[in-house]
Amino acid sequence: MKLGDGVEQAIHSVALLAGLRADRVLAAAALAEFHGVSQSYLLKHLQALSNAGILATVPGPNGGYKLATSAAKITLLDIVLAVEGTAPAFRCAEIRRRGPNPLPAVATIRPCEINAAMLKAERAWRNELAKVTIADVLSSVAANDRDGFIDARVCAFLELRERHQPAP
Structure with missing residues (x-):
């Protein structure tokens, strides 16, 4: 079986969004830039993730995407089904x-x-896939990031690109 490229992009995007502070969002353009992928192609998958309740969208000029629930509640299967559909x-x-x-x-x-x-x-x-959450993946990445390169890369990028959302 071959999954589409959108699955990889969606999983990585959800993992990156898990690093945002609660009052922050990230624009689709920033997600595409970070991963070096087509924004228009990624937008299709971000929409699917939003429709599945995995991501929340914040409209407006300072809008963007954030997780709709905690990384500990989002499984890899949730993401695959959102992007690829539920059919066998x-x-x-x-x-x-x-x-x-x-x-x-x-x-x-x-x-x-x-x-x-x-x-x-x-x-x-x-x-x-249902047994593995985004939190599990991030925990594994952190445990294997002995020199801190991955964490530093993500933190530096988010510091520049995340958008603050004022309280309602």
């Missing part, structure tokens, strides 16, 4: 009933074993 990756088209010598309907009453195996594998894959 494998879709059985019942090709057993096609071709020059198709099986009769009575022979295909039982589910296709290939479909069953593929769905079982997808359930396992989804279950694993």
Whole structure:
């Protein structure tokens, strides 16, 4: 299975937004700049994340994006499903009933074993992604950032690009 580039961009964007202070947001242009990706392509995925309730959007000239919930509540599966959709990756088209010598309907009453195996594998894959939160990923990154380069890079960027949101 191959996931689209948008999944990687979405996960990295959510991870970066997890570093914002509570009263701050980050513009889509800043997220695209930080990751060196197309802003128009990233916007599509930010919208999907917003629609899924993962990100909150703040309108206006000083608006942008922030997490809608804590990083500890956002799983990798949440992000993948927001970007790629909830449909299974494998879709059985019942090709057993096609071709020059198709099986009769009575022979295909039982589910296709290939479909069953593929769905079982997808359930396992989804279950694993559901166990990993953005907070888990950030904790792992921090533990492995022994010289502090990653943290310094993020902090320096956020210091320059985050936008302050006044209290309502």
